Structure formats: structure tokens, C-alpha cells
Amino acid sequence: MKKIINVVGIFLLFLSGVLGVTPSVGHAAIYQPRLVIDGKVTDPFVPLQIVNNRTLMPVIQLQKSMGMSVEWDGAKRQVTVKDLGKVCVMTIGSTIVYVNGVKKTIDTAPIIIGDRTYVPFRVLGNLIGHIVAYEDATKTVIYNRTLGFSLNGKMIPMKMYKLPESTYADLFSLNKGLGISYSLNGNILSLTKGSLHVDLPLLTQASGSGGYRCIDGYKVIPLSTVMYLMNGKGQWEGNNFSITTTQSTSSPLPAAGFTVVIDPGHGGLDSGCIGADGKTYEKNFTLSTSQKLKSRLLLNPNFKVLMTREGDTSLSLEERVNVANNVGANVFISIHANAFDNSAANGTESFYYNPTSQPFADVIHKHLLQATQFQDRGLKVESFRVLTQTNMPAVLIEVGFLTNSSNLAEMNSDSFKQNVAEELYQAILEYYNKVNS
Incomplete structure (x- = not known):
């Protein structure tokens, strides 16, 4: 009897010759790389296998992690995978497959190991039309849709x-x-x-x-x-x-450059707030977003960039202020995520203290809202120490609420953090152009 399973999630992966392991036909070696599916690290449901230098994935992974339909016909010992308008029919032990009814030959057949059915997923991914690749330096298998x-x-x-x-x-x-x-x-x-x-x-x-x-x-x-x-x-x-x-409006800087100090909030023993999912820590969100902003700024030779912390380390507020003051930074931005007991609280807000910081804070808040598309909670004056003790225009941003499930879902997205970094870069560039015009 044919069973039809509709699947939620995304994944089709394969790599060849990644470990230099060459087991004989019908024998498998367990392989556990870093799996990245559509930009997210994913734990395999069960270990992958290498057969004849081909990596095979269990059908149960298709059932648990991918956005496609999978059919198993026990009588014919066939697996049918459907996605992107393609229908691939593979038979256990056979190198003959059919894609939308067209016969094709592959070099590694689907097999059964124990009670699991495994398929060669670079082959399958290529047949369907997905991107399947491997980064040797980090032992990372990459899958994403085209x-x-x-x-x-x-x-x-x-x-x-x-x-x-x-x-x-x-x-x-x-x-x-x-x-x-x-x-x-x-x-x-x-x-x-x-x-x-x-x-x-x-x-x-x-x-x-x-x-x-x-x-x-x-x-x-x-x-x-x-x-x-x-x-x-x-x-x-x-x-x-x-x-x-766009047309470039940047002006040349003196050799010393325009120094931006980025302060990823919290770190080390101070995790900051914890997300509604119980596993997202503010310190990790702020560091990841800050690293993306630093990378973006360094692509512009006009900017010099310093971060108050580069890893998961603890810093006092005084140490954060001293980093900026000691290097004579031109601007300072402290990146945070918000939290509240009422999970309905949501949105983006920014803070400054000294009147000389307001022009910088204005452009930061404007661009930050463009990135998040969250509720605007406003640009406010607040006497946070990193704002009162720094000697340059300084702003502290609360990107969104980790305790709000809707904000959290966006903030956990790599593309969201990249958008925030890009808009913050555009804000810093806009401010730089104004003060150097």
C-alpha cells in the first residue's frame, strides 16, 4: 500500500569525497557534518551515511525537515520525491531514476541500512534543481533553493x-x-x-x-x-x-579615518534578557548583529571600526565607555534587545542623552525602523551610563523585544540581522556625509 507524507521544512543535500572515506558498495560510514539548510544550522534527525564516497540521507529526514512531498511504495520498494514541479522516482538498489517520467542513470542507488531508507541527496538535489554544496574548511554541507x-x-x-x-x-x-x-x-x-x-x-x-x-x-x-x-x-x-x-556622496576623509565604536550589549556571565523561546540570549543577538555591522563598515575605507567586545566576554559599563573615549571615537553605538514581563510589548526604540548626540540618534532611529518594520516606540532621552559618559555622539538602540514571539521570530533570522546591520551602516554613512559636507 502506498503511503503519502506531506512534509514541512526544507532540505536536500549531498557532498562527495568529503572525508576521504571509501567504503565498499553496500557498506556505510557515519558522517556528521555541519548541515546548513536555507541559511540555518540544522541537526540531522539521524546520522548521514557515506557509501562509495557519496553521502546519503535517510528518508525520515525528508519527512521531518523538508518542504516537499515524499511517497514510499513498499511493494515496489520505491521512494518518490516531489518539489518545484519535479517528480523523482527512485528504487532501492537501482541506479535508474525517473524525473517527470524521463529515465536517468545515477552512480549511487538508494539503500536500506537497518530499518532506514537512504537516498543520495546531492544527486537528488541536482535532479530537482536545488543548490547543494560543501565547504571543506568548516566541514559544512550547504543546501538552499535556487x-x-x-x-x-x-x-x-x-x-x-x-x-x-x-x-x-x-x-x-x-x-x-x-x-x-x-x-x-x-x-x-x-x-x-x-x-x-x-x-x-x-x-x-x-x-x-x-x-x-x-x-x-x-x-x-x-x-x-x-x-x-x-x-x-x-x-x-x-x-x-x-x-x-546609487550615486556616491561620500567625501574623502583624512588619513586618521572616522572611527566607529560598536558596543554589543551584555556578554560573558551577563546574558541580558532571554527570549520567549527560552533559548535566545540577548548577548548572542547583540554580538551577531554587531559583527555584521562591523563587516559592513570595514568595506568602506573611510571608516575605522572598534568593538567593545569581539567574543562572549564580560565588560563593565566603565570599560565600554573607556574603549570609545580612549580611541577618540567619532561616534558610539550600543546595540541591545528589549524585554518585558508582558509578552505583548513589542517594537523598536532608541536612546540618546546629550543634545550633541541627537543628530546622530535621529538618523540611526530612522534607518533602524526601516530595517525592523516594527512598531515605533520612539527616540527618547535617557541617562544610561554609556550615553552620559562618552565624549562623542552616542546612541543606544533596542532593536526589538525578545519576549514578544513575533519580534523574536524576526530577530532570530540571519537576514533580519543583516538588514539591521545594513541600515545602521547607511545611517552612519548619512551622518558622516552630513558632518563632512
Whole structure:
């Protein structure tokens, strides 16, 4: 009897030769990489298996984690996977598959190990039309649906990979489609578009940002770098990313640069507030968002950036103030998330203290609201120590409420944090242009 299972979630993955393990046909080796599905790290429901240098995924993972329909026909020993208008029929022990009725041959057959049915998912992903890739440096298997890319409304072929740290675009596609030129000196990738130039280091850690990666052997760079080189603003619309170019209004800075100090709230033993889900900590949200803002700012040679903390460390308020004052920062921004006993409380608010900080706070709050699209709780005057003791324009932002389930769902999204970082960058750039005009 045929059983039909409708599935919630997303995932189809495969990689080949990732560990140098070559078990014989019919024998499997357990493999547990970092799985990233549509930009989110996902724990496998049961371990993956390597057979003949092919990674196989259990059908139960399809049932538990993917947004597609799966059918199992016990009599015929067949698995049918449906997604994106494609119907793939695979038979246990056979390398013959049918895609929308068309016969194809694959190199590794679905198998049964114990009481689990396993399928080769790079093969399956490619047949359906998904992006399936592998980053060797971080042992990361990447799966996402094919993403669209446009420049000023014109669609441009672009292979893109979603990771928790950022979404990355293939350098070959960028060179061909956007005219971004590049050269490699050791592990430093130099990128140029017109008068704009940036050097990126090679990233070899999963949590790294502000550099380039090698995925499936190809160099890829973050979309924030693409936006900078194209002198444009970007936004996601569903699975499509669009960049609209703008005219540069920045003025040259003296060699000393314009120093921005970013203060990720809390850290170390001070977790800050805890989200409605019981597992989201303010200190992690503020650090992740701050790192994205730092990476974006460093793409502009006009800015020098310093963070009060780079990791999960504890700092007193005095230490945070001293970081900014000791380097003679031009502006200071402290990033926080809000909380309240009443879970209905929600929205975005910003604070400043000294009147000289108001112009900076005005543009920060304006752009922050554009990023969050949350309720506007206003720009307020408050005597927080990081605002009263700093010697430069300073602002403290509360991005949203982790204790509100709706705000929390957005704030846990990597794309949301990237949007916040981008709008904060645009705010700092706008303020910089005003004070240097």
C-alpha cells in the first residue's frame, strides 16, 4: 500500500569525497557534518551515511525537515520525491531514476541500512534543481533553493549560497555578470569595480565574517561586499535579492579615518534578557548583529571600526565607555534587545542623552525602523551610563523585544540581522556625509 507524507521544512543535500572515506558498495560510514539548510544550522534527525564516497540521507529526514512531498511504495520498494514541479522516482538498489517520467542513470542507488531508507541527496538535489554544496574548511554541507539576483531590475544569472553568517555569491558569476575584477595574493582576495576596491581574507571558521570562502572549490564573497562594490543598496524579496545602485556622496576623509565604536550589549556571565523561546540570549543577538555591522563598515575605507567586545566576554559599563573615549571615537553605538514581563510589548526604540548626540540618534532611529518594520516606540532621552559618559555622539538602540514571539521570530533570522546591520551602516554613512559636507 502506498503511503503519502506531506512534509514541512526544507532540505536536500549531498557532498562527495568529503572525508576521504571509501567504503565498499553496500557498506556505510557515519558522517556528521555541519548541515546548513536555507541559511540555518540544522541537526540531522539521524546520522548521514557515506557509501562509495557519496553521502546519503535517510528518508525520515525528508519527512521531518523538508518542504516537499515524499511517497514510499513498499511493494515496489520505491521512494518518490516531489518539489518545484519535479517528480523523482527512485528504487532501492537501482541506479535508474525517473524525473517527470524521463529515465536517468545515477552512480549511487538508494539503500536500506537497518530499518532506514537512504537516498543520495546531492544527486537528488541536482535532479530537482536545488543548490547543494560543501565547504571543506568548516566541514559544512550547504543546501538552499535556487536564489535569484537582479541589478537595477535586470535579472543576472548568479549562484548563491545561504549560510548563517551571510549569503555568498559566486565570484565567477560576479565577474561575468557585474564586471567585478579580482586577483589573489596568497589568501587575500583583491576585488575592484571602477574606483572602489576591497581586500578580503580567506575565512576558515564557520562563525567568521568579513571575508571570502571557498565552497565546492569556488571562491564566493558576501552580498554586503557586492553591494559596496556596486555602490548600491540591496534587499530580499522572497528568494530574490535585488541591488539598486546609487550615486556616491561620500567625501574623502583624512588619513586618521572616522572611527566607529560598536558596543554589543551584555556578554560573558551577563546574558541580558532571554527570549520567549527560552533559548535566545540577548548577548548572542547583540554580538551577531554587531559583527555584521562591523563587516559592513570595514568595506568602506573611510571608516575605522572598534568593538567593545569581539567574543562572549564580560565588560563593565566603565570599560565600554573607556574603549570609545580612549580611541577618540567619532561616534558610539550600543546595540541591545528589549524585554518585558508582558509578552505583548513589542517594537523598536532608541536612546540618546546629550543634545550633541541627537543628530546622530535621529538618523540611526530612522534607518533602524526601516530595517525592523516594527512598531515605533520612539527616540527618547535617557541617562544610561554609556550615553552620559562618552565624549562623542552616542546612541543606544533596542532593536526589538525578545519576549514578544513575533519580534523574536524576526530577530532570530540571519537576514533580519543583516538588514539591521545594513541600515545602521547607511545611517552612519548619512551622518558622516552630513558632518563632512
